[in-house]
Amino acid sequence: MKKGLMVLFGCMVFFLGFAAFAWAEEGVTDTEIHIGQWGPQTGPAAAWGSVARGTGDYFKWINATGGIHGRKIVYHMFDDGYNPAKTKAGVKELQEGTGIFAWASGVGTSPGLAVKDYLMERKVPWVGPAAGSLHWVSPPEKYLFGVYPLYYNEARALVRYAVETMGKKRVAVAYLNDEYGKNGLRGAVKELENHGMELVAQVPVEKSDSDMKPHVMKLRKSDADMVLLWTTVSHAVRIVGTAKAMNFAPQFMSTSTCSDFPLMTHISKGLWEGVICATFGELPDSDHPGMRHYKKEVFDQFASKDERWGMFYAAGIIFIEPMIAALKNAGPELTREKFVAEMEKITGFKGIGPEVNFKPFDPDDMYSRQGTRQTFLVQCLADGKAKKLTDWITLE
């Protein structure tokens, strides 16, 4: 009798324990939601390190205003130095050690590609990679939601503007010789095809290149009247500067990753003036109510004293706004499946970035997971301020 009771008690403990385990979601407790992000605080892409810091301050503000259904966000950010090997090691360590509910943003195509399969195999949601790569959504993945405008579409919007509005006839591209640069190159080629045109030059730039004279000589030789720059910030500045020195003065255009005009103006010593960029969010110093709100509530209260209110810092909020909306809509019984279901219900979402629309997962429709098709174009003015050239452009 006594033995039977012991067995019964053991079974109860086992099943109750199992039931509790089955209910709990990885990275969620009664009081916390664990969210991770990588971001280059050092290394060649450190100029984009403020994205992860912007997200961190945004989470601090959410926690200070009550959290999400009573839970605080615990933010796990690490510096991967834009090194995919470090990204993978850091993500695995946090995922398997701490247990992360979902991943937010994360700078870079190559670092993101290093962990994409790992996260998707484990069915861990990842929202708003801070890179406009086609790899996130081609083919689409159930747990990966893109918020950044595709580089491919940015390049198309810039080339379209150059050809149709500015009447440019000879377009060349200088691109970083990796997937980031090649996404921009493909977009430019496609848009020119649509206009019955071809590139007059395509010049690859290697990450380690510091002397841009050979590249600019090739561009000058092509007699391009518009040069699209899909490189790192420092390469872009060096190309524009070297071109000026060589008396080569085409219209330069560039990707949203080079659209932080105060920074670009400073490091180019004013030579960035006149460059046209695509962008992924409202301008930080604009009168947009959302931007003013975040500047006052998030940046002024939570940013460190060395931080600068700029496009990349704001990007850390832009890419995560839909995630926060879905977390709130998922209610207090938070699970990954509920969260994904709420992400899929996001339509017509307008924060400080482009309009975001998701759909129920369809493996044949990349726009079920690529939330935006919009970008707009801005031109850099003498003092690093931006002039809006277009409204939001929607590309199919």
Place this chain on the structure above:
Amino acid sequence: MVDFIQMVVSGVAVGSSYALMGLAMVIIYKTSEVPNFAQGEMALVTSFFTMMLLTTFGYPVWLAFALAFVFAAALGAFLEFAILRRAKNPNILGTIVITIGLEMVLLGLVSWKFGAEHKTMPFPIGPYDSFIIGDIFISKLETLTLFSALGLMILLFFFFRYTRLGLAMKATQQNSVAAKIVGIRTNRIMMMTWGISSVVGATAGLLISPVIMHPFMMWDPLLKGFAAAVMGGMTSLPGAVAAAYLLGIIENLFGGYVSIEFKSVVAFAIIVLVLCFKPSGLFARHYVKKV
């Protein structure tokens, strides 16, 4: 033809910063037979220190640069005194590992103190100011770098050949025990060598800084400078400089006529070829010891 001349001129221009880094490495190698992989980061620390003097404290350029050279010399001497000398009879491999460790510490220090965001240093000559002769473009800043490299090379050449200190440095490299016996304070010589080398490297850093500054800015010049030093034979000052210019020109011609994609790799392909066919370098004398 214009393109060819432009590529050669650009090659010479870019070779100047390689030459300065190559010279700095050769100076230490001549005395201790150690390739100093912290050379780039020593220049980096001095460059950021100078920028701080210029922007935070508002010092005039001449004063900031003068203090920078003093700082560079002190930094080199300090690292030798405080780190290298403390190692207990390390072999060459051990010393290389120490310099790599130093490189990481200095890089981390700059990232921590000055942040990783890109910056530029104020300088009287703009980074893209240039002379245009016919259709050929020559950067003013790179012209200054060229004259600095040649000037320092000549100065160092005469220093090593005709001054007592220079001769003592050569003696320390050739046989440190014998040098000690004849009364040369080899420890002091090593410290001075590191100081002089640091000043030469800092000159490269200071002339790169007006273009763009970030914690990784010295990697490319260091690697190319090392390539030039190896090509030149590691102990020859004019050899390192000539190899640096050769490297710059080959890189540019390769980028212009063969493949721009593999332009950066060509330097290392040349090292492999040189080490295969002339291991002592293109310009150094090959010593054979009888045993």
